Amino acid sequence: xxxxxIDIDEHRAKKIDAIITxxxxxxxxxxxxxxxxxxxxxxxxxxxxxxxxxSPNRDTLEHLAQLQKGAPRTVINLxxxxxxxxxxxxxxAGISLYAIDAVPTALLQSLIDIAISYFxxxxxxxxxxxxxxxxxDARQSLNKAKKFIMDTYGLTEDQATDLLNKNADRQRKxxxxxxxxLLDTGSFI
Amino acid sequence: xxxxxxxxxxQLEKPDVTLGFIPLTDCAPLVIAQEKGYFAGEGLNVTLSxxxxxxxxxxxxxxxxxxxxxxxxxxxxxxxxxVGGPKIDxxxxxVLDLNGNAITINNQLYKHLYEIDSRCEFSPxxxxxxxxCLIEENKRSKRPKLRFGVxxxxxxxxxxxxxxxxxxxxxxxxxxxxxxxxxxxMVTAMTDGDIHGFCVGxxxxxxxxxxxxxxxxxxxxxxxxxxPEKVFAVSESWSKxxxxxxxAMLRALIKxxxxxxxxxxxxxxxxxxxxxxxxxxxxxxxxxxxxxxSLKHHGLPAEKVEDFHVFHRYSANFPWLNHAEWFISxxxxxxxxxxxxxxxxxxxxxxxxxxxRIAAAAVGIECPSIDRKTEGNLHEKMILTKSQHIGPNQFLxxxxxxxxxxxxxxxxxxxxxxxxxxxxxxxxxxxx
Numbered sequence: 001x002x003x004x005x006i007d008i009d010e011h012r013a014k015k016i017d018a019i020i021t022x023x024x025x026x027x028x029x030x031x032x033x034x035x036x037x038x039x040x041x042x043x044x045x046x047x048x049x050x051x052x053x054x055s056p057n058r059d060t061l062e063h064l065a066q067l068q069k070g071a072p073r074t075v076i077n078l079x080x081x082x083x084x085x086x087x088x089x090x091x092x093a094g095i096s097l098y099a100i101d102a103v104p105t106a107l108l109q110s111l112i113d114i115a116i117s118y119f120x121x122x123x124x125x126x127x128x129x130x131x132x133x134x135x136x137d138a139r140q141s142l143n144k145a146k147k148f149i150m151d152t153y154g155l156t157e158d159q160a161t162d163l164l165n166k167n168a169d170r171q172r173k174x175x176x177x178x179x180x181x182l183l184d185t186g187s188f189i
Numbered sequence: 190x191x192x193x194x195x196x197x198x199x200q201l202e203k204p205d206v207t208l209g210f211i212p213l214t215d216c217a218p219l220v221i222a223q224e225k226g227y228f229a230g231e232g233l234n235v236t237l238s239x240x241x242x243x244x245x246x247x248x249x250x251x252x253x254x255x256x257x258x259x260x261x262x263x264x265x266x267x268x269x270x271x272v273g274g275p276k277i278d279x280x281x282x283x284v285l286d287l288n289g290n291a292i293t294i295n296n297q298l299y300k301h302l303y304e305i306d307s308r309c310e311f312s313p314x315x316x317x318x319x320x321x322c323l324i325e326e327n328k329r330s331k332r333p334k335l336r337f338g339v340x341x342x343x344x345x346x347x348x349x350x351x352x353x354x355x356x357x358x359x360x361x362x363x364x365x366x367x368x369x370x371x372x373x374x375m376v377t378a379m380t381d382g383d384i385h386g387f388c389v390g391x392x393x394x395x396x397x398x399x400x401x402x403x404x405x406x407x408x409x410x411x412x413x414x415x416x417p418e419k420v421f422a423v424s425e426s427w428s429k430x431x432x433x434x435x436x437a438m439l440r441a442l443i444k445x446x447x448x449x450x451x452x453x454x455x456x457x458x459x460x461x462x463x464x465x466x467x468x469x470x471x472x473x474x475x476x477x478x479x480x481x482x483s484l485k486h487h488g489l490p491a492e493k494v495e496d497f498h499v500f501h502r503y504s505a506n507f508p509w510l511n512h513a514e515w516f517i518s519x520x521x522x523x524x525x526x527x528x529x530x531x532x533x534x535x536x537x538x539x540x541x542x543x544x545x546r547i548a549a550a551a552v553g554i555e556c557p558s559i560d561r562k563t564e565g566n567l568h569e570k571m572i573l574t575k576s577q578h579i580g581p582n583q584f585l586x587x588x589x590x591x592x593x594x595x596x597x598x599x600x601x602x603x604x605x606x607x608x609x610x611x612x613x614x615x616x617x618x619x620x621x
Contacts, residue, residue, distance in 0.1 A: 038368065053249075056371035058242040063342045063369035066273050066525065076248055076275040087252040096248065 001025045001103075004046035006037070007055035008095070012119075016050060016095075019114050037061065046072060048111070049098035053090045061098055072098035079105045085112045093119040138176040145179035202431040206438070207236045209246045209258035212468045213372055214391040214475060215286045215419050218500060219259055220462050222445035230444075231437035239467070242371055243341040244274065250424055251277035256431075257423040257438060259285060263516040265422045267343035269539050270517070272526050274343075278425040282544035283439055284506050285419040285446065287499040287580075289478070290346055290409035291394040292353055294386035295379050298323075298335070299404040310486065313407030313585060317357035324364050337361075338370040338378055338387035348519040349412050350388035355604050356586050362523065379403055390418070391478040391498070392470055398484045399474060405485035407585075410496060414569070414581040415503050417512045428544075439548035443506055447554070450501035455479045496580070503580030504557055506549075508540040511561040514595045521599060524606035529615040532595060565589040 003025055005013055020027050028044050037060045041049070049072045051058060065073035075097045077083050089095050089112050099108055142164070149160040167188045168175040182188060210216040219237060222228050228235040238255065240246045247264055249255040265279040292313075294302070298320075302309045305319040324335065339347040351361040361367060370378050370387070376397050378384045386403075387393075397403040409416065421442055428435050448454055459476035462468055468475060477484050479498055482491035499505050513536035520526035542560045549556040555578070562582075566589050569581040590598040596616060600609050 054241050054245060056241040056374060058244040059341045059371055060369045062244045062274055063367075066342045074244065074248065074275050076251055076277065087254065090248070090252060091254050096245070 001048070001107075002028050002044065002046045003048045003050060004028045004041070004044055005050050006035075006040075006057055006061075007052040008050060009052075012093070012095070015118055016115065019111075019118055025111075038064065041071060047100050047103055048072060048108075051096050051098065053094045053096045055096075058096065065098070070100060072100050075099050075108060078109055083109075083112075085109065085116060088116050092116060141183060142176055142179045145182045148182060199433055201232055201434045201437055203256065203434045204232055205234045205236075206256040206434065207238050207254075208438075209238045209240045209249060209255040210467075211240055211243065211246065211259060211372065213393075213419075214462065214468070214479060214498065215289050216259055216467060217449055217458055217462050217479075217498075218285045218421075218442050218445045220467055221449055221458060222441045224461050225445065225448060227441035227444045227448075228438070231441045233434070233437055233441065243344070247274060247277060247279075250279060250422065250427075251275070253424065253427065256427060256434075257421060259419050260422045261341060261344045261346075262417040262420045262512065263343050263345050263348065263519075264341070265420065265539050266513050266516045266536070267520065267525075269535060270520070270526060270530065272343055272520055273341075278538075279422045280425050280428050280539060280541050280544075281420040281422040281508055282428075282435070282541040282548070283421045283442060284417045284508055284512075285421055285442070285500070287415045287418060287503065287505045288408070288410045288496060289418050289498050290349060290388060290390050291405045291483075292350060292386060292388045292407040293379070293394045293397045293403040293405050295382075295384075295403045296401070298385045299406070302406070309406060310489075313353060313411050314356060316406040317353050317359065320354070321357040321359050324359060328364075334364070334366045335385045336366045336368055336383065338368055338375055338384040338389070340369065340372050340375075340389055342369060343516075343520065343525060345409075345416075345418055345516075346388040346390070348516065348523075349409055351519070351523060352412055352585065353388075353407050355602070358603065360604050376400065376402070392468065392475045395477050395484050396470065396474050398487050401487045404487075405483070408483060408494070408497070410494060412585045413564075414567075414583045415496065415499060415505070416515075416582075417505075417509070420508065425538075428541075435544070436548055436551070439545065440552050443501075443548055443552045443554065446501040446506055447552075450499070450505075452481075455481075499580070502577045504578055506545065507557055508542055508545055509557075509560070509562060510536045510540050510542065511564060511590065511592065511595070513540045514561075515564070515590070518595050518599045518602075518607075521607035521612065522602050522605045527606075527608070529608065529611040532612075532616055561592045563589065563591050 003020055017027050028046055037057050041064055064071045093115060146157060146160040149155055149163060164175055164178060168178045208219055210219050223235055223237055246258045247268055250258050265281045267273050268277040268279050301323050302316055302319040305322050306315050309316040309319050337350060339350055354361045372389050372393055375387050375389045375393050379397060380402050394405050449458060459472050459479050463470055463472040463475040481493060481495045481497055483494040483497050484491040514532055517532050546556055564582050565584045567582045572581055596612050599607050
């Protein structure tokens with residue numbers, strides 16, 4: 001089984017590569033917008049094509065499907081049913097699917113499911129990391145500020161923490177703001 | 190959520206919608222409805238999404254990622270039949286514009302045709318005949334086929350290019366090669382020598398002439414006066430679930446089209462739609478055809494063609510069923526559709542004049558009480574200049590299609606792959 005990627009950026013291509021190799025499918029080529037699609041598909045004979053949903057090359061793929069009975073065609077429903085997973089593949093991963101008639105529906109379904117879950121988990125992970133970022137940043141500046149106090153004034157960690165808290169109280173500011181201010185200016189005021 | 194529709198106090202089912210468009214001059218109705226507040230006036234909060242391909246627009250509407258979109262007038266019909274793509278049930282209750290396309294060929298090819306017959310400069314029929322001579326000569330000298338670009342296999346442009354070629358007996362599937370290239374890449378493909386000619390919507394023809402890489406040999410207006418170009422389409426299930434929202438969109442789009450058709454608003458339109466978020470080309474390039482200047486040859490002044498883009502007059506927005514029938518006839522003619530279908534039932538399922546009439550009544554404009562009309566019987570010179578309800582409708586080859594006479598018309602077309610007896614069998618309605 002051969003899969004051709006068209007207009008899929010490197011970032012997504014890497015992910016798909018991992019999925020496809022895992023499934024024992026051969027990944028043919030990653031191309032950009034300027035490639036000659038007629039030549040490419042004609043020479044490589046892929047069974048499945050994954051293309052960026054917003055690729056301008058999609059209309060050319062439609063034409064190929066019309067010219068050659070054996071060329072991959074748009075898959076918009078699986079086994080005659082409107083498929084939620086194809087919708088999610090397009091809206092979440094930004095990928096549209098083309099396949100020749102001979103590719104079994106079950107195989108396409110698993111390929112889509114794996115792709116979605118992979119994109120979903122990676123995206124979710126990234127979202128969680130993003131959500132945590134303010135907290136981790138704050139902790140980091142607090143720790144840096146403590147280290148700065150310990151190094152500059154020869155105090156212990158407990159004393160440095162106490163000093164930061166007291167200054168924050170007096171200035172009526174969150175302790176992380178005071179820590180950042182200390183790191184930026186080198187002083188508490 | 191739950192905006193009140195100020196017209197009749199009814200709540201819109203889905204006030205927040207995303208509509209797709211392709212960067213072409215005739216994305217104007219959607220853009221103007223947005224920029225001039227016609228959507229907002231109907232209680233709609235619209236996000237316009239610039240799309241890169243017709244297949245993308247078609248599938249996103251089918252999957253519900255887009256609520257509705259600008260589409261080639263032939264796409265909802267082709268999708269209903271599963272021609273050139275998956276079968277998707279779409280409906281269109283409104284045409285967005287008439288005319289607006291042209292066929293451009295590169296300088297070298299134009300020079301050849303001009304040497305054969307200099308009347309190519311103004312006559313599409315003679316240009317096609319000259320091309321036929323050249324193709325015969327190429328065949329004898331075993332030169333490679335000429336390549337022409339269109340934007341989508343089942344596009345209005347594809348049928349127009351084929352119509353023009355066939356008028357001189359050129360078989361588009363054997364004598365030349367047709368390739369599909371997205372509109373924004375068409376001019377580059379010609380510059381790079383990948384294609385010798387193309388049929389595409391504005392502003393890409395004007396751009397090719399301005400960049401001095403090609404000449405326009407035919408406009409859509411010349412091929413078939415005032416024929417439908419883009420429609421507004423939604424999926425059938427969406428239209429059933431959101432009837433009030435659909436009506437609100439139609440009202441806003443009709444108002445935008447009325448505004449757009451006024452001569453004095455065309456310059457302003459060019460300024461708006463040429464912006465980076467929409468077409469992203471120089472205002473001057475977009476303005477030419479919009480203000481009724483048909484630029485065909487570099488070095489020669491542009492021709493005055495007031496009807497180069499028609500957005501409202503001549504009952505332009507009405508979804509005529511016989512227009513959809515014409516698209517089906519061309520699908521049969523070129524062998525894209527081989528299964529005989531009931532043409533009358535198919536077009537009635539896709540084009541929705543009844544929905545348009547409701548919106549037209551709400552906006553307060555007149556609209557036709559019939560769903561089909563005769564084509565090819567009104568010459569420019571027969572039209573009263575003040576008439577805004579009906580326009581010229583001539584074909585390049587002078588043919589006439591009477592109401593109910595689509596199969597009879599198809600039978601007369603040359604190079605046709607249509608199985609007329611099979612079509613007659615399934616379309617039992619008495620022919621005129």
